[in-house]
Amino acid sequence: MKHVPEPGDSITMDKGAWVLGERIGSGxxxxxxxxxxxxxATGAVKLIEKAPGADRELLLGRTLAESPHVVPVLDAGETEDHWALxxxxADTSLDVRLARQGGAPLPLTDTLAVLRDIAAALVALDxxxxxxDLKPANILLLNGSWRLADFGISRYAEASTDPNTRKHSLTPPYxxxxxxxxxxxxxxxxxxxAGVVAYELLTGSRPFKGPQSHDYRRQHLSDPLPPLPRDVPAELAALVKESLFKPAGARPTARDLRARLDRFDRARSSKRP
Known part of the structure; x- marks a missing residue:
């Protein structure tokens, strides 16, 4: 019978033993x-139940450990039933930040800060x-910048898809x-x-709302994008719209996304009194 981790358990990792405290979520x-x-040393320990492909987050975490745009791995190890990271x-997550808004959009300055950090992260991963599985719950604020976390269903860019890549795992709204x-x-x-996240930051709601999986499938595959509010600057609205094009090849690259966000932010700053 597999052991269910609980506060007080000690997990031995490469750099020492970690004692689990309060459970703070799942990812x-x-x-x-x-x-x-x-x-x-203090931190957050993630325990991933061992299953085919489940060690990918541990491997990818080590690969990306030096990236300033990714939540770093401080230590790693395993138990009989789990991989451990x-x-x-983090100070907070983007989904918590959005919840505090109560359905209202983020201020434009805050939105741009998030989007520029996300774009920088995607350039680093490119x-x-x-x-x-990019979504607000996997975007964390750490040391003043927004970083990507939770690489549980990620894969190396050039890796072929095999039965253990969790290819069919997805978060329907994104x-x-x-x-x-x-x-x-x-x-x-x-x-x-990232385009879905941008739409959510700018409007306070996602572009496609489901609620059932088959609804999300139809909406993402064929429904038109609901228009952004008129107060969203035209250059930014165009970038979000292009990021949400149905054909993958028609979307901006990560580098294009970052460059256009930078240009928009510089132009906006130059107009300030």
Missing amino acids: GFGLVFQARRGDG AMPL GQVVHR AAPEQWRGDRATGATDVYA
């Missing part, structure tokens, strides 16, 4: 706890890793058309999800 295919290592405790068709995900898939 992808794992459970997340506050934790403290024997040397006094220790990460810094050609290396496809995240495949899943690109190619994911609904079961096609191979690329960097354009992450740009589409």
Whole structure:
């Protein structure tokens, strides 16, 4: 019988033993706890139940450990039933930030800060890793910047899709058309999800609202994008719209996304008194 992790359990990792504290959530295919290592270091420990392909987050976390746009892995290890990752405790997540808005859009300055950090993260991943599950719950504020987390269903960009890549795992409100068709995900898939996040930041709601899986499938595959409010600057509205184009090849690349956001932000700053 598999052991269910609980506060007080000790998890041995490469750099020492971590004692689990309060459970603070779940992410992808794992459970997340506050934790403290024997040397006094604190962080969040994610435990991922062992299953075919479940070690991918541990491997990818180590690959991306030096990226300033990704929540870093501080320590790693395993138990009989779980892979274990220790990460810094984030200040907040984007879904919590949105919840505080109560359905209202974020101020434009805050929205641009989030989108520029997301775009920088996608540029850093481009050609290396496809995240495949970009959403507000996986975007964390750490040391003043927004970073990507939870690479549980990611894969290396050039890896072929095999039975253990969790290809068909997706989050319906943010899943690109190619994911609904079961096609191979690329960097354009992450740009589409970033477009959904951008729409949500600018309006306070997602462009497609389901509520059932078959509704989301139809909406992402064929429904037109609901127009953005008129007070959204035209250049920014165009970029969001292009990021949400149905054909993957018609969307901006991650580098285009970042460059256009930078240009828009500079132009906006130059107009301030």
